[in-house]
Amino acid sequence: MENKNIENEIKLENLTTETILTNLKILSNIKPTDKLTQNGDLLMIDPTDFTQCVKRWWNNNSRIHTMDAIERIIDQTFITxxxxxxxxxxxxxxxxxxxxxxxxxxxxxxxxxxxxxxxxQILSSELVNAVKGLQNLKLTYVEDISICSKIDIIIDKITIRTSKINKLLTIQTYPKNIPK
Incomplete structure (x- = not known):
């Protein structure tokens, strides 16, 4: 079971822009009480059913592994x-x-x-959308302060980065310098 997590960690090291965008879109679709799992380099929303806890245990999926994957995806997004x-x-x-x-x-x-x-612009927009899903993920793990704190830190990092991108892409005009 531990080998699956090692394989997933390796696969998340060099994500393509398309894979990053796909993962950000998946993050943005998280609803309250949803949990995430990982299939290769893609996150997946784990369907809630009566066998979910057994499947998560069998596949060694935990909130800690999920948070590690989310952190790596966000880091890869920032690198991109x-x-x-x-x-x-x-x-x-x-x-x-x-x-x-x-x-x-x-x-x-x-x-x-x-x-x-x-x-x-696309990456910034998808990061903003992912924040909504991360806030919903916090509701899933509301009783786990360490997970909620990690999610808060990720949200703060995203907010700072998207703010910088938006400032960078803002066109500023100065009326005094415009020729008549």
């Missing part, structure tokens, strides 16, 4: 955001961030790729 931002700032293209629209505009096959600012 940093790569996207750095590729834009440094005018370079990373292996996993091959969508720097501003510098590759002349290449027709890249025309329909999502540019960096759009990717940052």
């Amino acid at each position: 955001i940093d790569k996207i931002y750095n590729s834009e700032i440094q005018n370079t293209v990373d292996i996993n961030v091959d969508n720097n629209y501003y510098y590759k505009r002349v290449v027709p096959e890249n025309y329909f790729k999502t540019d960096n600012s759009q990717q940052l």
Whole structure:
């Protein structure tokens, strides 16, 4: 049973942007009393039924493993955001961030790729949506102060990061500098 968790930990190390977005969408769909499980690199909402506790025990799914997976997914999300931002700032293209629209505009096959600012907006939006699910997960584990505290810390990290992204992507105009 312990091997399943080790395999899942390894798989969560290098998530693609698509997998990160999928996991964030799954997090956003958590309802109060829902629990999470993991299948490979994807989170899954564990259906509530009379066999849930037995299945969770058999598969060695616990709230601690769930929190570890959520923390790794959020960390991978932040790493991806940093790569996207750095590729834009440094005018370079990373292996996993091959969508720097501003510098590759002349290449027709890249025309329909999502540019960096759009990717940052999408990730920021999905992080905000995931907070709602995390708040619902807190209701599931309301009696467990350590889990609720971990969830609060994750929510705080997400709030800070999305605030920074929103400030970064805000277009500021100064009326005094606009030519007439």
